[in-house]
Amino acid sequence: xxxxxxxxxxxxxxxxxxxxxxxxxxxxxxxxxxxxxxxxxxxxxxxxxxxxxxxxxxxxxxxxxxxxxxxxxxxxxxxxxxxxxxxxxxxxxxxxxxxxxxxxxxxxxxxxxxxxxxxxxxxxxxxxxxxxxxxxxxxxxxxxxxxxxxxxxxxxxxxxxxxxxxxxxxxxxxxxxxxxxxxxxxxxxxxxxxxxxxxxxxxxxxxxxxxxxxxxxxxxxxxxxxxxxxxxxxxxxxxxxxxxxxxxxxxxxxxxxxxxxxxxxxxxxxxxxxxxxxxxxxxxxxxxxxxxxxxxxxxxxxxxxxxxxxxxxxxxxxxxxxxxxxxxx
Ligand SMILES: NC(=O)c1ccc[n+]([C@@H]2O[C@H](COP(=O)([O-])OP(=O)(O)OC[C@H]3O[C@@H](n4cnc5c(N)ncnc54)[C@H](OP(=O)(O)O)[C@@H]3O)[C@@H](O)[C@H]2O)c1
Numbered sequence: 001x002x003x004x005x006x007x008x009x010x011x012x013x014x015x016x017x018x019x020x021x022x023x024x025x026x027x028x029x030x031x032x033x034x035x036x037x038x039x040x041x042x043x044x045x046x047x048x049x050x051x052x053x054x055x056x057x058x059x060x061x062x063x064x065x066x067x068x069x070x071x072x073x074x075x076x077x078x079x080x081x082x083x084x085x086x087x088x089x090x091x092x093x094x095x096x097x098x099x100x101x102x103x104x105x106x107x108x109x110x111x112x113x114x115x116x117x118x119x120x121x122x123x124x125x126x127x128x129x130x131x132x133x134x135x136x137x138x139x140x141x142x143x144x145x146x147x148x149x150x151x152x153x154x155x156x157x158x159x160x161x162x163x164x165x166x167x168x169x170x171x172x173x174x175x176x177x178x179x180x181x182x183x184x185x186x187x188x189x190x191x192x193x194x195x196x197x198x199x200x201x202x203x204x205x206x207x208x209x210x211x212x213x214x215x216x217x218x219x220x221x222x223x224x225x226x227x228x229x230x231x232x233x234x235x236x237x238x239x240x241x242x243x244x245x246x247x248x249x250x251x252x253x254x255x256x257x258x259x260x261x262x263x264x265x266x267x268x269x270x271x272x273x274x275x276x277x278x279x280x281x282x283x284x285x286x287x288x289x290x291x292x293x294x295x296x297x298x299x300x301x302x303x304x305x306x307x308x309x310x311x312x313x314x315x316x317x318x319x320x321x322x323x324x325x326x327x328x329x
Contacts, residue, residue, distance in 0.1 A: 003096035004308045005060040009049030011316075014309050015095065018060060023100040030081050030101055031073035036119035036302075037094040038066040039315045039324045040152060047312070053252075054235075054245060064094030067101075068109055068118035069329075078103045080280075086115075090122035090278045095308055097328060107283035110290035117297040120323035121156070125286040125295075127276040128157035131207050131229045132164065134282075135274055140165030142204040145196070145221060149185055150176035153209055153231065155298040155322045158183040163294050169200055176321055179298070197221060208232060215260060222269040234260060235273045243275065298322025 001022050004015040025031050043063050045051055068088040071081050081087065086109040091101045109118040132138045144161050148154045149170030161168045162184035169187040172180050177188055189196045200221040208215045208230035219228045236257040240250040257273065264271035289295040300321045303311040305328045315324050 001097040002305075003062040003093075004064070005062050006047050006057070007060045009047070009052065011044075011048040013047060015047070015063065015312065016060065017308075020062065020096070022098050025073055025075050025100045027075040027077040028103050029075045030071050030078055030087070030103055030106055032067060032069040032087060032089075032099050032101055032106075033072045033329065034067050034069040034094065034097055034099055035115035035327075035329045036068045037064045037326045037328055038119045038121075038123070039311045039326065040065050040123050041315060042123070044312060044316045053249065054243065062093040062096050064096070064326075065092055066090055066119050066122045067094045067099055068115045069099075072098070075103070081106060081108075086118075088118045088122055089280070089283065090126055090276065095326065102278075104280050105278035107280045107287050110287045112291060112293075113297055115329075116302050116325045116327055117299055120152075120297045120299050120325050121286065121290070122278075122283060123276055124152040124156045124323065126279060126282050127153050127231055127274070128160045128207075129282045129286060130276060130279075131231065131274055132157060132160055132166075132205070133285075135229055135272065136205045136207075136227055138164050138166050138205055141167065143167045143169070143202065144205040144207065145169045145200055145203050145218060146185075146207045147171050147209050147214065147218070149180035149183065149188070150321050151209065152320065152323045153207070154180070155183055156295060157207055158185050159295045160289070163289060166205075169196070169203070171196055179321055183298070205229070212260070216263060219260065219264055219267060219269060219271065222267065224268040225270070227270045227272070228264065230271070230273050231275075233273065235275070236261065236271070239273045239275060299325055301325070302327055 071085040088109045089106045150172045170185045171191040197217040202223040206218045206228040234256040235253045237254045240253040302325045
């Protein structure tokens with residue numbers, strides 16, 4: 001089968017189309033024939049080598065983190081899925097034709113959306129769920145600031161936060177104001193002409209997806225005991241422990257997050273870093289919200305499998321409105 005692989009780290013490196021063996025599944029895995037995959041910023045970061053300390057891969061390796069497809073084989077210990085099920089998941093190695101996925105990372109695909117739309121959901125949906133529900137414990141009438149409302153994470157996070165009953169402020173550029181409004185954002189700040197720090201105050205939660213300078217400003221809009229959860233760094237020592245990283249990396253992360261932790265302490269607020277964890281259970285919750293029409297996928301562009309490198313370039317430019325999808329089958 002064909003797969004798009006990284007053969008060498010580099011920002012400008014292209015993915016190589018290689019012939020690789022079809023995966024052999026373990027007892028707790030399912031073989032999925034991939035119909036669509038989606039592209040995330042993490043794919044670009046892995047390709048550039050930014051994550052090589054925490055995610056050491058052996059060259060060549062297949063990238064891609066989101067799939068939707070059909071179950072073609074189930075392991076002996078798999079009980080939740082059967083051949084023919086339409087499923088989706090976040091799982092590394094998605095830019096190919098077949099993938100072995102652990103049963104507990106997989107969920108049934110929402111019935112009312114296409115394979116391309118389903119592939120757009122897992123990584124950003126799980127991230128939004130784990131920030132807002134699991135770690136952020138966002139409640140009705142609380143105020144949340146979701147940066148980059150027009151991006152992959154932002155488009156889903158706004159809809160989820162509104163479903164939870166929160167008041168949502170977001171940043172976007174003028175061209176995407178109508179999009180974030182249609183997703184339910186209450187307060188929209190044009191980040192090119194306005195400074196959110198002078199507009200927002202007493203927030204319960206911040207979902208930070210931008211640079212450290214933005215994070216340092218965003219933490220100041222929180223009310224005492226409020227939480228800033230960053231998905232774009234800096235990583236902290238709790239994340240290093242959770243990821244099972246070694247002593248050296250734990251200390252590197254302690255250092256990287258030292259300044260923001262100190263600022264958070266001074267302001268009597270909380271800072272933490274979150275890295276999405278694949279979870280079939282959380283995806284089931286998201287499936288139910290999509291089936292009920294509460295959350296809708298936002299797909300900017302669909303590329304054919306042969307144009308996977310173009311899809312990567314599009315994501316790397318950082319202007320996607322929602323998600324970028326690759327039609328595999
Ligand atoms: N830790 C995790 O588990 C995790 C999971 C998912 C994502 N992430 C990280 O989170 C970040 C965002 O991911 P994403 O998938 O949402 O990215 P994305 O879809 O590529 O984001 C693109 C969007 O960001 C907007 N944007 C760019 N600069 C902005 C700014 N300064 N302020 C507000 N909006 C801005 C752009 O809108 P305009 O064109 O209008 O500028 C565009 O619509 C990335 O760094 C990614 O690696 C981390």
